[in-house]
Amino acid sequence: MSNKTILLTGASSGIGREFSQFLGDLGFNLILASRNIGELKEIKSSITNKNISVHIIKLDVTDSKNINEVINYIDINYGSIDILINNAGITIENFILDMNLNDFDRIFSTNVRGPWLLANGIAKLMISKKIEGKIINISSILAENVIPKQSLYSMTKSALLQMTKSMALEWARYGINVNAISPGFVLTNMNKEFFNTENGIKMFSRWPKKRVGNPDMLLSTLNYLLDDRSKYVTGSILTVDDGQSLKRI
Numbered sequence: 001m002s003n004k005t006i007l008l009t010g011a012s013s014g015i016g017r018e019f020s021q022f023l024g025d026l027g028f029n030l031i032l033a034s035r036n037i038g039e040l041k042e043i044k045s046s047i048t049n050k051n052i053s054v055h056i057i058k059l060d061v062t063d064s065k066n067i068n069e070v071i072n073y074i075d076i077n078y079g080s081i082d083i084l085i086n087n088a089g090i091t092i093e094n095f096i097l098d099m100n101l102n103d104f105d106r107i108f109s110t111n112v113r114g115p116w117l118l119a120n121g122i123a124k125l126m127i128s129k130k131i132e133g134k135i136i137n138i139s140s141i142l143a144e145n146v147i148p149k150q151s152l153y154s155m156t157k158s159a160l161l162q163m164t165k166s167m168a169l170e171w172a173r174y175g176i177n178v179n180a181i182s183p184g185f186v187l188t189n190m191n192k193e194f195f196n197t198e199n200g201i202k203m204f205s206r207w208p209k210k211r212v213g214n215p216d217m218l219l220s221t222l223n224y225l226l227d228d229r230s231k232y233v234t235g236s237i238l239t240v241d242d243g244q245s246l247k248r249i
């Protein structure tokens with residue numbers, strides 16, 4: 001993995017935080033991005049592998065100007081990167097009848113428009129530098145399943161799957177592999193309050209293994225996609241959900 005550089009969005013929390021440490025251990029050079037620079041600084045200092053470079057960068061994926069700045073920064077300072085992980089994401093928990101246009105725009109600009117702009121900008125750098133890179137999008141099992149109060153989230157995560165497949169198709173000729181991981185529920189800031197409620201407990205009690213996972217349960221799948229030996233895998237959606245989607249979620 002040495003000499004390869006990864007841009008990871010949403011690195012400040014939950015899955016992204018877990019990925020940061022793991023990717024550092026694997027020997028990748030890291031560009032860790034999110035809005036919260038304080039958290040990123042703390043993550044940078046906790047990364048134990050001191051033989052890699054770790055750069056932290058402020059990025060709001062809803063802000064197209066900010067995305068362009070980050071892409072320009074990478075162009076000037078790195079030429080390109082080898083891997084983009086589109087991990088930043090939010091949910092807005094509410095019934096459809098109680099949501100408005102602001103909710104719609106906020107979640108789509110975070111979960112779809114931002115990843116699309118980033119992937120597009122980074123792919124252009126990869127193509128111009130002839131780098132056969134990888135793009136990994138973090139979707140969700142809610143891309144293909146629905147539960148109450150998660151309609152917009154499900155819609156955005158479905159869009160991310162189609163984005164993954166379309167990019168894989170169009171960029172295969174450049175040697176860029178694009179895949180998605182669809183995690184089941186893992187405990188992070190996004191949902192930890194919910195899984196302490198009666199409804200949350202009821203929910204995971206229905207699942208085959210009757211438990212909510214942790215972000216580290218995604219690491220082996222991430223590792224697989226990063227490995228050169230998985231270069232025959234593109235346009236794929238890898239579900240990692242402890243069997244949660246086998247029954248009614």
Ligand SMILES: NC(=O)c1ccc[n+]([C@@H]2O[C@H](COP(=O)([O-])OP(=O)(O)OC[C@H]3O[C@@H](n4cnc5c(N)ncnc54)[C@H](OP(=O)(O)O)[C@@H]3O)[C@@H](O)[C@H]2O)c1
Binds near residue numbers: 009011016090
């Ligand atoms: N937890 C689950 O059960 C689960 C299941 C399936 C999929 N996922 C997906 O996994 C990804 C990570 O979620 P998580 O569970 O780790 O949640 P989390 O702990 O809430 O982390 C979300 C991350 O996204 C970043 N983010 C949010 N809005 C952003 C913006 N506008 N610009 C830049 N970064 C932004 C946050 O950073 P800042 O606030 O610092 O910007 C944070 O680092 C998301 O795409 C989520 O949909 C999660």
